Amino acid sequence: MVETRQNERPGKVPNAIVDRLGAARIGTYCGELPAVQLHRLRGPEALKGAAARLRRKRWQYSAICTDAIFIAQAVVHVGYAAHTFMYAVDLLEERPVLRFGGLGVPGLQVEVNDRPGVGLQAHYRRPGAVLFTRREPRGAPYELGARLGAWAVPSYGKTDLFAELHTEQAAPALTVISPVPDPGRINVTQKWTALPVEGHFKVGSRSYDLDGGLGALDYTQGYLGRQTAWRWAMGMGRLPDGRRLGLNLVEGFNDTHPTANENALWVGEELIGLGRALFHFEKDHPERAWEVQTTCGRVRLRFRAIFVHREVRNLGPIRSYFIQPAGVFEGEIRVGGTTYPVRLVGVTEDQDIWW
Structure with a gap:
């Protein structure tokens, strides 16, 4: 999956992130990892x-899109601090209809457990505000939800989200185990896009039917360095023939080892590896057009932002520059020997954080 071989599919995910000697199983894999057990490293x-x-840093990012709405939610636990955010963008009116964020007490108000697949529990809780992504141990669909009281989001109104992200008849998850620079050690990520969605979303007087939409999941946990930076793109849509299409690209993270590469396409029920990702954009103007492509030549897209989510903080030991525009990708993607014109809904991201 490292470079340009057509329709390359990663090997099967291992049952643990370490081998019998406690060394990390560095690589790119197809399927769900049962658990991320960093304490087993030797x-x-x-x-x-x-x-x-x-x-040790860990987070769960979840997103849903339909023709009418894009919703993003994150729960982030960095050990000594934690926070959440959620926003929603009306794609027809091209404006945000919800923005929410908050800090929380790690382990009390905010938790992300060690299970990226079956058994996942990621939540943020405080009076008047609950956000979660979870999956029951029996292997049911992922559940994404939020309940926000009107006083928690006074500019938007009482908010209720509940959606199921189904994994059956979908392309498999992508798991990557990658080294990271000192003083970090190892990062583990499980990405999944273009999952079929059922559910509803209500904010204030607005209601959105999520049935027939698409969902994306990003579970990440690792021993990360003092400074961590990357560019990221995630998009979802359909090919002209109706097949579900998902995209994940990253530059500057999980890409220092030749066998670790999280750039991929989800096409119908197939997971396809891509070459390395290249991002071109104006850092001081993230609302302007982005160009994203891959070294294998299979992805050439232009991104237009509709809304830019920003988190720029200086809290002493923690300094973050986190920019996530949400909008539309348009361009071409080659699957097999055919090049398709595509339109995807999703995000780009520019992050540089000291933690």
Whole structure:
């Protein structure tokens, strides 16, 4: 999956992130990882005590789109701090209809457990505000939800979201285990896009039917470095023949090892590897057009932002520059020997954080 071979599919995901000697199984895999157990690492990849607590970061990002609405939600746990955000963009009116965010107490108000697939629990809770992504141990669909009281989002009104993201008859998840620069060690991510969705979303007096929509999931956990930066793109839509289409691209993260690569397409029930990703944009003007492509030549897209979510903070030891425009990708994607014109809904992202 590292470079340009057509329709390349990663190998089957292992049952643990470490081998029998405690070394990380670096690589790119097809399927759901049962659990991320960083404490089982041994040797130079391991961290213990305060260093492990300081460097361990984990988050769950979830998104849904239909022809009418794009919804994004994240729960982020960085050990000594935690936060959440959620926003929704009306794609027909091209304006945000919800913006919410907040800090929380790690382990009390905010939690992201060690299971990216079956058994996932990621939540943010405070009086008047609950956000979650979860999946029951029996292997049911992922559930994405939010309940926000009117006082928590006074500019928008009481909000209720509940959706199921189905994994049956969908392309498999992508799992990547990658080294990261010192003082970090290892990062594990499970990405999944173009999942069939059923559900509803209501904000204030507005109601949106989510049935027939598409969903995306990004679970990430690792021992990360003091500074972490990347460019990211995620999009969902359909090919002209009706097949569900998902896209994940990253530059500057999980791409330092030749066998670790999270750039991929989800086409119908097939997961297809891509070459490395290239991003071109104006850092000081993320609302302007972005160009994204891959070294294998199979993806050439132009992104137009509708709304830009920003989190720029300086909290002493934590300094974050996090920009996530939401909007529309248009261009060409080649699947097999055929090049298709496409329109995808999703996000780009520029992040540089010290934590």
